[in-house]
Amino acid sequence: MSISLITMIILIAGGSDSTDVSIVPENWVFGYDCLINASACGKWKENHPVFDSTSVDAAFSVMAASPEVDLLATGALHSDTASHVGFRRARCAVKWPGTPWIGAGIYLNDQQPFIAGLSNPVLEWGWVDIDSIQGFGVSSGGVLGFQGDYLIQLSRGDTLSQLNVHSPWMGFAGVDYSRAQIHAADSTGENITVNVLSVRGDFRYFRPWLIVAGAEGEEGKWAVSAEIRRFRPIDTQWGRIEIVPGMHFAGDSIEFPGSAFVPGQRVITLGAFLESRRYFVSAGIKGMVDLSSDSLSGVSASAGMISEGGVSWDMIFGYYADGDYRAYVSSAISDSYASAGMAMEVINDSTRVTGSASYSPRDDVCAEVSVSGDIDDSLQPACVLAVTTSLGPVMCLAGIEWEYDSSPSLRINLTGLLE
Amino acid sequence: MIRIMTITIILLLILTAGCSLFVPMQKPVEQDNRLFLWLPGASSVQVLSDWNDWGGSVAAGSIINPLSGRMEKDENGLWTIDIEGLPGGVYRYAFYVNGYKWIRDPVNPETAVFGSRTVSIIMISN
Numbered sequence: 001m002s003i004s005l006i007t008m009i010i011l012i013a014g015g016s017d018s019t020d021v022s023i024v025p026e027n028w029v030f031g032y033d034c035l036i037n038a039s040a041c042g043k044w045k046e047n048h049p050v051f052d053s054t055s056v057d058a059a060f061s062v063m064a065a066s067p068e069v070d071l072l073a074t075g076a077l078h079s080d081t082a083s084h085v086g087f088r089r090a091r092c093a094v095k096w097p098g099t100p101w102i103g104a105g106i107y108l109n110d111q112q113p114f115i116a117g118l119s120n121p122v123l124e125w126g127w128v129d130i131d132s133i134q135g136f137g138v139s140s141g142g143v144l145g146f147q148g149d150y151l152i153q154l155s156r157g158d159t160l161s162q163l164n165v166h167s168p169w170m171g172f173a174g175v176d177y178s179r180a181q182i183h184a185a186d187s188t189g190e191n192i193t194v195n196v197l198s199v200r201g202d203f204r205y206f207r208p209w210l211i212v213a214g215a216e217g218e219e220g221k222w223a224v225s226a227e228i229r230r231f232r233p234i235d236t237q238w239g240r241i242e243i244v245p246g247m248h249f250a251g252d253s254i255e256f257p258g259s260a261f262v263p264g265q266r267v268i269t270l271g272a273f274l275e276s277r278r279y280f281v282s283a284g285i286k287g288m289v290d291l292s293s294d295s296l297s298g299v300s301a302s303a304g305m306i307s308e309g310g311v312s313w314d315m316i317f318g319y320y321a322d323g324d325y326r327a328y329v330s331s332a333i334s335d336s337y338a339s340a341g342m343a344m345e346v347i348n349d350s351t352r353v354t355g356s357a358s359y360s361p362r363d364d365v366c367a368e369v370s371v372s373g374d375i376d377d378s379l380q381p382a383c384v385l386a387v388t389t390s391l392g393p394v395m396c397l398a399g400i401e402w403e404y405d406s407s408p409s410l411r412i413n414l415t416g417l418l419e
Numbered sequence: 420m421i422r423i424m425t426i427t428i429i430l431l432l433i434l435t436a437g438c439s440l441f442v443p444m445q446k447p448v449e450q451d452n453r454l455f456l457w458l459p460g461a462s463s464v465q466v467l468s469d470w471n472d473w474g475g476s477v478a479a480g481s482i483i484n485p486l487s488g489r490m491e492k493d494e495n496g497l498w499t500i501d502i503e504g505l506p507g508g509v510y511r512y513a514f515y516v517n518g519y520k521w522i523r524d525p526v527n528p529e530t531a532v533f534g535s536r537t538v539s540i541i542m543i544s545n
Contacts, residue, residue: 035475035480035482035484037482057480057482059480059482074479074480076479076480088479088480089478089479089480109479110478110479112472112477112478114469116469116508116509116510117509118509119509119529119531119540120511120531120532121469121511125469125472125473125477126477130477130478130479131479166506169507174507174544176508198508200507200508200544202544207544209509209542229542229544230544259532271529273528273529274528275526275528276443276446277446278445278446279443279444279445279446280443280444280445280446280455280457280526281443281526282526282527282528283528284528284529302528302530303528304524304525304526304527304528305441305443305525305526306443306444306457306525306526307440307441307442307443307444308442308443308444308445309440309442310459311440312457312525313525314525316530316537334457334458334459334460334496335459335460336459336460336496337460338460339459339460358460359460360459360460360461360462363462363492364462364463365462366460366461366462366517368517386517386519388462388463388517388518388519389462390462390463390485390517390518393485393486394485395463395485395518397517397518397519399519413518413519415482415483415485415518416485417484417485417486
């Protein structure tokens, strides 16, 4: 309520009146948006629909920015069986005039720790519950083009800190350093420290990428990933073939909250990727050899193409030394109004086939139906029908899902952003 | 007899491979800093990625913003988005079609995992 009142005051203040007097300072930009997500779910029972759950989420944000100050406040409403209203997110940051990389800020549920890896991240999103963190951060930079930021936050009583330093692009290389620490509030909790150094090189014929990660504490908490990118022995106007050698080694005790490293892994990889400059076609194959055990050894391949006839092809294949294998093949033919496709997914002994068709009477409306089933004795058929519309910032979905041995479930969803 | 059948099969394969079903479509422009998806019947396509907090789905509230990473559709049904200006690094991304369906980039052979989904990777050096 108070947020709405403040927003109204700001909006009224921002508008011009007959006396041409405004209380809005110069160089300030005000804005607001409202993100709404409403859904209803139910079942089809006794020849009529029965909706047994509805929910509404709304997030109302007010923003104000000037060259020196950045303000954001988001209030949220969640309503299902009961309604909850509260502050969802807030940010108040100040920047040094003329040098926007120098500043400080106070954050509530706003800065989630994340550190990228070479393919999968070292620290994954959701490592810390975003709704539990609040803290203070400073950023600085300008010295030889380096930039850094430090954030110290509280999460359920634990102290979480993160330091990031980014070098400028030095013509042939760039370096990033990140350090994340969590200190448990009580002595029974676990303290975690993650240091990550990422180096990206760019030489004439290849680009080395290196990630070194380590955790403080007992031995064996380290990891190294490296890949040579952009080594292209064949590079023509039609396309190029890139050979990517790599290695991923990790200590036996490493337990990073991400999927980049597996404890004890000693994996060497070699990939070859074909990419066309002029056509929608690509292919790749990657082999992995696990030097410590065979559990991660295997080969994977993928290929994709969009043809002149309006057919898209997508294939993924993987086979691992422990006997697991996976294959996925899909193909669809499309034009402006309709499409039809078929997909087959094989995971070890299970094979599932999906047929789909869609019709789009207008640019912003699409109706799609898909039917799937296992190719074995159980069959386990399933069917999904969805009608979607996209009218600018408003999206609507009405869908029916049916799985073998259960009643059809209904779903209506509306998402909109009002600015 | 076997020779006739073999020749027939080879001819059929050549004819099939030469038809438009297996001839790749030409890109409108050659640009490394754009993502493309050919999907003429879709009502909306967004790019969700590490660079935009997966459209807001990993931020507080976990609602995918319908305008985040919104792609533009041309008259041929090709959805595009410009990603120039991203800081150097490794990013995972996926296409979010019609506001409910996740698909990886079919013409990017490099894949990773986000949650339980197979997504694509792009590497930007500087």
